[in-house]
Amino acid sequence: MTTEKIKGPASYFPSIEKKYGRPIDEWQELVRKHHPAKHMELVGILKSEHGMGHGHANAVVAHTLAEDKQADS
Template structure:
């Protein structure tokens, strides 16, 4: 499928299903936090919100570089 999301966006349906929040809400939380840097943001999502490492990494990667990833 040519229009299928790839990279971090491919995780978004699973993130929404597992944690019960839309991705846009997670991205809003990331934008609002004072935490900075990839690793620190991943650790913040894991410790404060209980996300798994892969899901936290996907959200942070998309948050930091949205222009790089397709989103359906």
């Protein structure tokens, strides 16, 4: 049995959930609620309105937008 290490933005998810006390699904819903704002605008919202650090906010936004783009394909 092999365990593949999670890479990319999703690798931050366990620490984001632990630090900010909300599941990733809720953060992604919040990002989608503000769509079609630009990437850095969405990062700014998570930072200023929810106290999220830049790296964590960027990871949530990047993963959410990538997921949505893939779903639209």
